[in-house]
Amino acid sequence: MPATRNRCCLRALGVSFAVVLAAALPQPAWALITGGEGNVPINDPGWPKGAAAVFNTVHRIAYWEGPPFGGGEWHCECRGDASAFNDVLAAFAKIDAEKKRLVVHDGVGKSFWLNPNREDAQREKAMIDWTFTVWQPDRWAMLRRLPADLRPRGGDDDAPVPQIDLYTGGRVAWPDVKVPKGIEVRDLRLEAHGFELTDGVVLDGKVHDLATQQALPATVQLQQMESQQGGYKYTTVSTVKADFQGRWVLKSVPAGRYRIVVQADGYVPRVAGYGQYDAEPQWIPMETGLSRASSVSGRVTDDAGTPLAGVMVRLGDVAVDGSVYDSPSGYELKTDAEGRFHSDQLPLGKATVWVHKPGYVRPGLGLPIELPAKDLALAMIKAAVLKVTVDFEAAERPPGYIVQIAPEDGDGIGKWGGTGTINAENRIHFEQIPPGRYVLFGRPNPGSEKQETDRVVVDLKGGQTSEVVLRAK
Structure with a gap:
């Protein structure tokens, strides 16, 4: 089947406006994911040496490039048996990269490109056996310099690692796989961690104090997400308490879309992760660090020094040690009649302050701060x-x-x-x-x-x- 390259536009219809965050962003910085079907070879855009041989396998049924606002992360989606996979793995071992990673999963893989909305009617068409992910190193470096909220999520590596994800519930059985030397293997199958396939979707987590690294007996909530006008409705469907080693487990998670919220007395609650699960069994590890609470306070005025009431003050890029710290309640405040704002539910870390009030603007980028922060002075002018x-x-x-x-x-x-x-x-x-x-x-x-x-x-x-x-x- 010939390869066709199309665009999946994530940009909302209507008026959109933006402050330019970084000169390194490509122009125009459209929120696009591009890709196509088939196995016609793709020209090497700057991958590590040897990656093109893996990406352009005859077993590729689809591919796509993301993330939005930058690109450079390429995904190859494939079908094949153990013999075909071993041939691909042999070529994978020859890629010129410091690390090469093989991640092993239960269940059957799902093509994002062939079924982006996870429709049941497209499920069989989108079944795959493995994916290959590779970055253009220059794009990786560019995106890692962006504010925390815009950086690619996942992975703590200092450099992009070429990765194959194998799904062992289809045509490739794990005992039939021959792993060449030099490939790091991460086995995420349930049986490798003391569980069984009958346990379904298993969330296996640990919680610790970010400052002391000590385990925390935190409370963990599994919250189902339902779309509604203006955002999502969150309903807690399960609650579990971590033990004194900080360990918690949830088995047989029902199909659905969820967020996982972790909280403990004296700490700022944190969203540990998001997931959309179906009937495929899988083991999902979650290591979560919690921060003690800090505070922020300040005042917003106009350019004449008059206090502005009702200003929405939003803290973005909230991060601790470079990792995004999502709050289940967000980080939005509103100024009082004196133009003042205050919150004592922020982690010890860094953030960027943005302000919004109809009819007014604060030109330029948001104000970068370190938390705790007090008596911030923010001025707005008429728009x-x-x-x-x-x-x-x-x-x-x-x-x-x-x-x-x-x-x-x-x-x-x-x-x-x-x-x-x-x-x-x-x-x-x-x-x-x-x-x-x-x-x-x-x-x-x-x-x-x-x-x-x-x-x-x-x-x-x-x-x-x-x-x-x-x-x-």
Whole structure:
């Protein structure tokens, strides 16, 4: 089957805007996952020497590249028997990398590309026996420099490790596998950890104090996630207490989507992980560190020093020793009538402070802080509003049409830019814009550069609304 390369767009429809976080992000930094079906060879984009021979195996049925905002992590999804797998493993051993890892699982593998929404009707079509994951080292290095909330999650390695994940519930039985020298094996099968296949999905965790490394007899909640307007509804379906060695186990976890919350007296609660499980048996280890509570306080004013009430203060990139520390309740605060905010439920670590209030902005990036932090001073200025209308008198209106706005002097770290789709009345509104000079244009989506409107420069003032007409070509 010929390989076809397509895009899976994760960008929300409507108006989107962003502060540029890092100059290293590719332009444009669309949240795209690309991939396709088949085994036609893929050109080597800069993988470690020898990786192309593994990725371009005839047993590949699909592939994809992620993560969003950067890319560089390639996934090869394959089907085959033990003989085919051993041939692939022999080639894998020859990759020029300091480490090479084989992870062994129970159950049958599932292709992300062939069934991204995990639909039951596509389940059989998406069955696979192994995956091969390899990074472009330059992309790995770039993404690891991003704020904690945007870094690729999983793995504590200093460099990307080529990895094969084998699923032993299909065509390949583990006793038939011949592992060459130089490959690190991580056996995640249930029987390798004292469990049986009849135990189903097993969550096996340990909890410790991040400062002392001492075990904690914490409480662990398995919370089912249900989509609802504006987010998720969380329902606790099981609770277990860790022993004095910090160990806890949950067996036969029902099919569903979950988050695992760990909490202990005197510590900040933490989301240990998320998972979507089905009938396939699997062993899932979870090592969780908890931090003692610290605090943050401060005040938000306008540029004249007047306190601003009702400002949403959000702490992002909350991390301890470089690892994201997710809270089940989030890290959002609101200023009082005096513009003050305070919380004493934050871990000892680092964070970035962002503020939001309709009609106001704080230009640039968020404020990086170390926790605990007190008496933070944050100033906001009045934001600008831009209303854009696209005139289609000289061109036929296409089904999709976008308007893009960027700083006149170019994108850069801490600058604001936006892109959005016009509505049925051929209009789009941009709000919460830092005052300044911007350039904007429109174009069909999809479309070509020849169809772009003339650039229009606008000088936006805080607290004022400007209107612009773009003439489609």
